[in-house]
Amino acid sequence: MDRASLMQVVEATWPPERQFSEGPWVFRQSKGGGKRVTAASSDQEVGKDDIRQAEARMAELGQPVLFTLSPDHNFDPILAELGYELVDRTRLYHAEIDGLAAREVPPVTAFPIWPPLQLARDIWAEGGVGPDRVAIMERAECDKTCILGRVNDRAGGAVYVGLHNGCVMVHALEILETQRRFGLATSLMVAAAQWGAERGATDIALLVTAQNAGANALYASLGMAAQDGYHYRVKR
Numbered sequence: 001m002d003r004a005s006l007m008q009v010v011e012a013t014w015p016p017e018r019q020f021s022e023g024p025w026v027f028r029q030s031k032g033g034g035k036r037v038t039a040a041s042s043d044q045e046v047g048k049d050d051i052r053q054a055e056a057r058m059a060e061l062g063q064p065v066l067f068t069l070s071p072d073h074n075f076d077p078i079l080a081e082l083g084y085e086l087v088d089r090t091r092l093y094h095a096e097i098d099g100l101a102a103r104e105v106p107p108v109t110a111f112p113i114w115p116p117l118q119l120a121r122d123i124w125a126e127g128g129v130g131p132d133r134v135a136i137m138e139r140a141e142c143d144k145t146c147i148l149g150r151v152n153d154r155a156g157g158a159v160y161v162g163l164h165n166g167c168v169m170v171h172a173l174e175i176l177e178t179q180r181r182f183g184l185a186t187s188l189m190v191a192a193a194q195w196g197a198e199r200g201a202t203d204i205a206l207l208v209t210a211q212n213a214g215a216n217a218l219y220a221s222l223g224m225a226a227q228d229g230y231h232y233r234v235k236r
Helices: 003-013 048-060 076-081 097-101 118-126 131-139 184-197 213-221
Strands: 018-022 025-029 066-069 084-096 110-113 143-151 154-164 167-175 203-209 225-235
Touching (some): 003 203, 003 225, 097 203, 110 184, 118 154
Parallel strands (some): 167 203
Antiparallel strands (some): 018 025
């Protein structure tokens, strides 16, 4: 799948409450949930006047002035000139699903359950994935599941998985700090691939910030290829 197709999967599996277009911009509006569901974007040529209009619109929406863009967007240098700081450079990982799905998951290690159990919600909360982000999962209109991970005789991890256009998108993979380094993250990724393959998926993908060294190493070790995804520009 190409980058544009993968980003469509991201939008479908992690949607804002409201999304609408005005002029060259796509605006996203949500009550919480982080940058991805509140940032404005554009795939058109824009200038300073367009940016000022977007700033005013986001202020009307009561949201921080925040833009998301790929590294080659023409207005990235303009935002930098206007004093916007680059934050959260994000990589997009992708692989054909068969390789991961063919691996084995240890018995009683991964349990796909929807809606998420309170155990999963507690694990997410400990990792910073609070109710506003769980609400994003709940409103996604795609085939989806939560996979609860178990290791050392206790629940130790959770991940949200959405399926759109033949691609499994992995979000909110969290492992309790006390249960790390036991292979649970790998088991949850394999379980996500198997869940998707059972539903006809051909691809698996996810997003991770460039500075998350541990996660980047994990996904590379699973044979997933990385490409530039997007970053944000925010006025400090």
